[in-house]
Amino acid sequence: MGKTRVYELAKRLDVPSKRIIDLLADIGFEVKNHMSVVDEEAVKRITYQLTGKGEAPATQPPAQAQKQKENKPQPPKKDGGKAPKAAEAKKAQGAGAQKDQPRKKTENKPQAKPQAKPQQQRGPKSAAPGQGPRDKKQKQQRRGKKRVDKRERKARREARLLSEQERQERTVVLEGRITVGELADKMGVSASDVISKLIGLGVMATINQAVDTDIAKMLAEEQGFEVEVKVDTLEEKLVETEEDKEEDLRPRPPVVTILGHVDHGKTSLLDAIREANVTSQEAGGITQHIGAYQAEYNDKKIVFLDTPGHEAFTAMRARGAQVTDIAIVVVAADDGVMPQTVEAINHVKAADVPIIIAVNKIDKPNANPDRVKQQLAEYELIPEDWGGDTVFVDVSALKHTGLDTLMEMILLVSEMAELKANPDKPALGTVVEAKLDKGRGPVATVLIQDGTIEVGDSIICGTIYGKVRAMVDDRGNRIEKAGPATPVEILGLNDVAEAGDMLQVVTDDKMARQISEKRSDKRREVELKKSAKVSLDDLFSQIQEGERKDLNIIAKADVQGSVEALRESLLKLSNDEVRVQVIHGGVGAVTESDVMLASASDAIIIGFNVRPEPSARKMAEREDVELRLYRVIYEALEDVKAAMTGMLAPEFKEVVLGQAEVRHLFKVSRLGTIAGCHVLEGKITRNADVRVIRDGIVIHEGKMDTLKRFKDDVREVQTGYDCGILLEKFNDYKEGDIVEAYTMEQVQPA
Numbered sequence: 001m002g003k004t005r006v007y008e009l010a011k012r013l014d015v016p017s018k019r020i021i022d023l024l025a026d027i028g029f030e031v032k033n034h035m036s037v038v039d040e041e042a043v044k045r046i047t048y049q050l051t052g053k054g055e056a057p058a059t060q061p062p063a064q065a066q067k068q069k070e071n072k073p074q075p076p077k078k079d080g081g082k083a084p085k086a087a088e089a090k091k092a093q094g095a096g097a098q099k100d101q102p103r104k105k106t107e108n109k110p111q112a113k114p115q116a117k118p119q120q121q122r123g124p125k126s127a128a129p130g131q132g133p134r135d136k137k138q139k140q141q142r143r144g145k146k147r148v149d150k151r152e153r154k155a156r157r158e159a160r161l162l163s164e165q166e167r168q169e170r171t172v173v174l175e176g177r178i179t180v181g182e183l184a185d186k187m188g189v190s191a192s193d194v195i196s197k198l199i200g201l202g203v204m205a206t207i208n209q210a211v212d213t214d215i216a217k218m219l220a221e222e223q224g225f226e227v228e229v230k231v232d233t234l235e236e237k238l239v240e241t242e243e244d245k246e247e248d249l250r251p252r253p254p255v256v257t258i259l260g261h262v263d264h265g266k267t268s269l270l271d272a273i274r275e276a277n278v279t280s281q282e283a284g285g286i287t288q289h290i291g292a293y294q295a296e297y298n299d300k301k302i303v304f305l306d307t308p309g310h311e312a313f314t315a316m317r318a319r320g321a322q323v324t325d326i327a328i329v330v331v332a333a334d335d336g337v338m339p340q341t342v343e344a345i346n347h348v349k350a351a352d353v354p355i356i357i358a359v360n361k362i363d364k365p366n367a368n369p370d371r372v373k374q375q376l377a378e379y380e381l382i383p384e385d386w387g388g389d390t391v392f393v394d395v396s397a398l399k400h401t402g403l404d405t406l407m408e409m410i411l412l413v414s415e416m417a418e419l420k421a422n423p424d425k426p427a428l429g430t431v432v433e434a435k436l437d438k439g440r441g442p443v444a445t446v447l448i449q450d451g452t453i454e455v456g457d458s459i460i461c462g463t464i465y466g467k468v469r470a471m472v473d474d475r476g477n478r479i480e481k482a483g484p485a486t487p488v489e490i491l492g493l494n495d496v497a498e499a500g501d502m503l504q505v506v507t508d509d510k511m512a513r514q515i516s517e518k519r520s521d522k523r524r525e526v527e528l529k530k531s532a533k534v535s536l537d538d539l540f541s542q543i544q545e546g547e548r549k550d551l552n553i554i555a556k557a558d559v560q561g562s563v564e565a566l567r568e569s570l571l572k573l574s575n576d577e578v579r580v581q582v583i584h585g586g587v588g589a590v591t592e593s594d595v596m597l598a599s600a601s602d603a604i605i606i607g608f609n610v611r612p613e614p615s616a617r618k619m620a621e622r623e624d625v626e627l628r629l630y631r632v633i634y635e636a637l638e639d640v641k642a643a644m645t646g647m648l649a650p651e652f653k654e655v656v657l658g659q660a661e662v663r664h665l666f667k668v669s670r671l672g673t674i675a676g677c678h679v680l681e682g683k684i685t686r687n688a689d690v691r692v693i694r695d696g697i698v699i700h701e702g703k704m705d706t707l708k709r710f711k712d713d714v715r716e717v718q719t720g721y722d723c724g725i726l727l728e729k730f731n732d733y734k735e736g737d738i739v740e741a742y743t744m745e746q747v748q749p750a
């Protein structure tokens with residue numbers, strides 16, 4: 001028998017919890033409240049006391065005698081009124097004063113029965129001697145015994161039923177999404193109780209918010225419930241349990257993405273490959289842009305994703321989709337390694353995908369492929385002819401030179417990766433593009449990654465579903481089936497899919513619909529609760545619980561020297577428990593691409609003397625990516641160090657009030673330079689802290705001296721208005737600078 005709580009016992013016996021608490025106190029069991037756990041023995045006693053049912057307790061503390069009169073009357077018993085013993089008990093308790101009380105009738109009633117040892121009462125010996133003639137006494141004893149036996153049997157049966165009911169009552173079944181209110185209902189406690197218990201576990205949630213199944217389980221178990229977690233059997237069916245047999249696996253074509261700095265020739269290279277390896281082989285064949293295409297070289301296929309750039313690459317990854325097998329980073333031989341080249345490399349490295357460097361534009365007179373090699377060596381990309389293992393290929397997208405070598409190298413790298421799939425099973429793929437076509441309805445380009453999809457198949461794709469009505473390949477041909485590494489347009493989904501969604505073939509329409517409904521519910525649940533992304537505030541607890549072994553950081557700074565200094569110092573903070581890694585470092589404002597990378601790689605962003613672009617700030621909030629900005633490197637390091645050891649001081653969050661653009665400069669000899677500004681966003685207030693930002697880099701931070709509207713001093717100026725700003729100790733404005741007003745607020749710990 002498990003633990004019973006006061007409120008449960010009260011419910012079972014149909015009395016208020018308060019009464020149970022009082023009764024427990026009377027028999028010497030002090031409990032705090034209705035949630036307190038009641039000892040098994042005490043449960044028996046109280047049950048017996050209030051109902052006369054159940055097994056009579058073996059012992060009875062004298063304390064109970066005091067309250068007997070308050071108890072429900074119980075079925076009379078022949079030898080029930082052992083008042084003298086009760087009186088003795090009272091005495092023993094030191095309740096001496098009560099001896100003067102007139103003995104009430106009720107005291108002689110059988111409530112007093114539990115005070116004596118029941119076995120003795122029931123047994124023949126319990127009959128007090130001298131109560132009448134012997135045979136009468138024996139008759140009475142036999143009758144009494146019969147009654148007691150019957151009562152015992154009934155009590156035992158009821159106890160059995162009760163314990164079964166009790167077991168069911170104490171089991172909480174968790175199946176998917178559960179809100180605080182629902183959990184409270186299941187446990188029979190108030191929602192505010194659950195909320196305060198959750199706070200105890202460090203989780204803030206309101207009555208209608210969903211809680212994580214693990215948290216709900218922990219909480220219910222802590223409250224003495226048994227917890228049964230029902231897994232989603234439908235989803236379970238979708239997850240392959242059987243590994244593919246080696247003999248069923250076939251080599252599959254690689255999937256390639258092209259990345260690189262703006263204007264280095266990504267699109268030109270994709271087009272050149274397409275022209276050279278797709279259309280030319282099929283006379284008159286019309287290629288269509290569906291988001292990916294299959295090229296063929298030496299009778300081997302290669303799939304290229306049509307959306308170049310690391311933003312798309314990482315956006316997919318942030319959604320949990322990894323479709324790329326090989327990344328080609330294009331570097332223009334005349335321009336060399338540029339900031340986005342480095343970004344692209346870091347994004348690819350974070351995804352752990354093999355890289356091929358295509359040194360493009362070698363037809364240009366000022367092309368310098370060797371310089372590109374030298375520059376990339378700094379990023380641990382060392383060409384094979386220099387003793388490294390990175391494949392470099394010189395190409396010209398314009399002149400179509402080097403394309404064959406590039407294709408050969410892709411096939412070589414792909415061979416080494418031993419890419420395989422099993423074509424003989426229901427398909428699995430990822431959506432690379434999706435749209436609503438006027439005539440055809442929702443259309444999704446899906447890259448089939450494993451198995452084979454056929455027209456007529458029932459499919460589930462994220463939260464949407466359907467039946468494959470028709471399929472079109474990258475050359476515009478209608479096809480009936482598509483195997484691994486084939487990009488296909490699929491018609492027949494009930495809505496527009498999202499890039500990155502996984503598509504799966506399921507057994508029938510009903511299953512597809514059911515999974516879709518469940519996933520929609522689940523998505524709502526996920527949206528309701530905050531995801532557990534990394535943050536310095538809870539880093540320590542995650543380390544403690546063994547949930548975190550790596551701390552990924554993206555470091556942005558105003559100059560390259562600071563990026564390097566930050567990187568080196570951060571790496572040194574690694575200890576036995578956590579490895580600190582700077583997965584990307586760069587100069588300039590924090591961009592959306594940084595936030596996306598952080599989101600996909602579970603990283604935090606540290607900015608030193610830089611600001612986030614407004615869109616990046618919003619994205620960080622939306623994606624729940626921690627963005628910490630510093631003016632002193634030492635402070636950044638101290639914070640990370642403190643977070644790793646659980647000593648992080650309360651965080652002060654900066655609240656940006658508004659931004660104004662400097663449009664005119666007025667030099668006033670006595671005062672300095674007044675910036676004539678236009679408020680772009682929010683408001684500028686006289687008392688706020690201010691900073692001056694130039695091209696995303698903070699060039700000054702300080703206090704405001706004067707804020708004016710025309711000739712008047714004002715306390716604040718709202719969006720859309722002009723104002724004059726004079727800062728303390730700063731005159732070095734340039735037109736186009738941004739003056740940002742902000743305040744610091746302490747973040748309340750969760």
Ligand SMILES: Nc1nc2c(ncn2[C@@H]2O[C@H](COP(=O)(O)OP(=O)(O)OP(=O)(O)O)[C@@H](O)[C@H]2O)c(=O)[nH]1
Nearest residue numbers: 261262263264265266267268360361364396397398
């Ligand atoms: N001379 C020469 N010019 C090239 C070559 N490849 C691309 N270009 C030119 O470089 C410019 C940029 O090429 P794109 O293919 O648009 O570059 P991208 O990297 O796709 O650019 P974004 O999509 O804007 O990031 C275009 O004017 C191309 O004609 C090449 O091999 N040689």
